[in-house]
Amino acid sequence: MTGLKFTKMHGLGNNYIYVNLFEERLREEELADLAVRVSNVNTGIGSDGMILIGPSERADFRMRVFNNDGSEAKNCGNGLRMVAKYVYDRGLTDKDQFQIETLGGLVEAKIQTGSDGKVEEVTVDMGPPRLLKKDLPMLGDPESKTISETIDVDGVPYTITAVSMGNPHAVIFVDDITQVDVAAVGPAIEFHPLFPERVNVEFIQVVGRGEIIFRVWERGSGITQACGTGACAAAVAGILNARLDRKVLVHLLGGDLVIEWKEDGHVYMTGPAEYVCDGVYYG
Numbered sequence: 585m586t587g588l589k590f591t592k593m594h595g596l597g598n599n600y601i602y603v604n605l606f607e608e609r610l611r612e613e614e615l616a617d618l619a620v621r622v623s624n625v626n627t628g629i630g631s632d633g634m635i636l637i638g639p640s641e642r643a644d645f646r647m648r649v650f651n652n653d654g655s656e657a658k659n660c661g662n663g664l665r666m667v668a669k670y671v672y673d674r675g676l677t678d679k680d681q682f683q684i685e686t687l688g689g690l691v692e693a694k695i696q697t698g699s700d701g702k703v704e705e706v707t708v709d710m711g712p713p714r715l716l717k718k719d720l721p722m723l724g725d726p727e728s729k730t731i732s733e734t735i736d737v738d739g740v741p742y743t744i745t746a747v748s749m750g751n752p753h754a755v756i757f758v759d760d761i762t763q764v765d766v767a768a769v770g771p772a773i774e775f776h777p778l779f780p781e782r783v784n785v786e787f788i789q790v791v792g793r794g795e796i797i798f799r800v801w802e803r804g805s806g807i808t809q810a811c812g813t814g815a816c817a818a819a820v821a822g823i824l825n826a827r828l829d830r831k832v833l834v835h836l837l838g839g840d841l842v843i844e845w846k847e848d849g850h851v852y853m854t855g856p857a858e859y860v861c862d863g864v865y866y867g
């Protein structure tokens with residue numbers, strides 16, 4: 585019986601099934617369904633989705649991301665750190681800094697090792713945030729930005745700032761994160777008619793000018809422990825609304841990320857990357 589070789593990895597608890605396309609062959613038409621099946625916690629492996637690592641004609645590597653509902657996303661911040669660790673540890677590159685192609689554009693990952701040579705953290709240059717409604721996409725004037733715009737969600741007003749990090753995010757500031765019903769409000773905004781391709785939803789409580797508490801409802805995956813692109817979008821939203829300085833410590837359910845929106849206009853994300861297991865999936 586042949587099966588599909590996989591590696592399960594997580595970044596702050598945001599976990600995916602990684603498939604190495606340098607070794608494994610998958611058919612395009614099976615990808616969405618495979619993502620749903622491997623992600624199933626009862627009959628599959630259990631994950632927030634599936635990520636493919638393969639060759640690129642434009643960069644050192646290419647990453648494709650599927651949420652656990654089978655939808656394909658254009659970017660994944662935690663996924664990028666895991667892909668970087670994977671290709672470095674498995675000798676697919678001898679560089680400690682390399683480019684990764686995503687559907688949302690090219691990014692650059694830099695590995696930081698400890699004195700034992702092991703990967704300690706990965707920093708990803710996520711590129712500049714995209715703020716125009718057409719970049720999300722979001723209905724309205726395509727050339728305008730959404731910064732503290734109030735929308736109606738089932739009769740309740742929510743003030744959002746919309747940021748694309750290759751994938752779309754709606755960021756909402758709250759006074760007390762413990763009072764937010766993420767499981768109820770998240771999907772109501774994910775499927776709001778203003779977002780024709782749906783949207784990831786972030787709730788943030790500002791602790792200080794360099795620190796936030798973060799919760800996320802991910803498009804296509806629901807509540808997750810962490811979202812790298814979401815953390816970038818949250819920091820950008822806080823800076824745009826003059827609530828945060830340019831370097832932000834983000835406390836996610838699964839741990840912390842450091843996000844910096846530098847003067848070069850790019851957003852840099854630094855955080856850990858961890859293995860869970862290697863295995864073979866017979867599904």
Ligand SMILES: N[C@@H](CCC[C@H](N)C(=O)O)C(=O)O
Pocket residue numbers: 598649651656657658659660661662663751752784802803804805808810811812813814
């Ligand atoms: N968890 C990811 C984002 C994954 C994709 C997202 N759900 C989408 O549909 O855009 C991250 O760490 O950025």
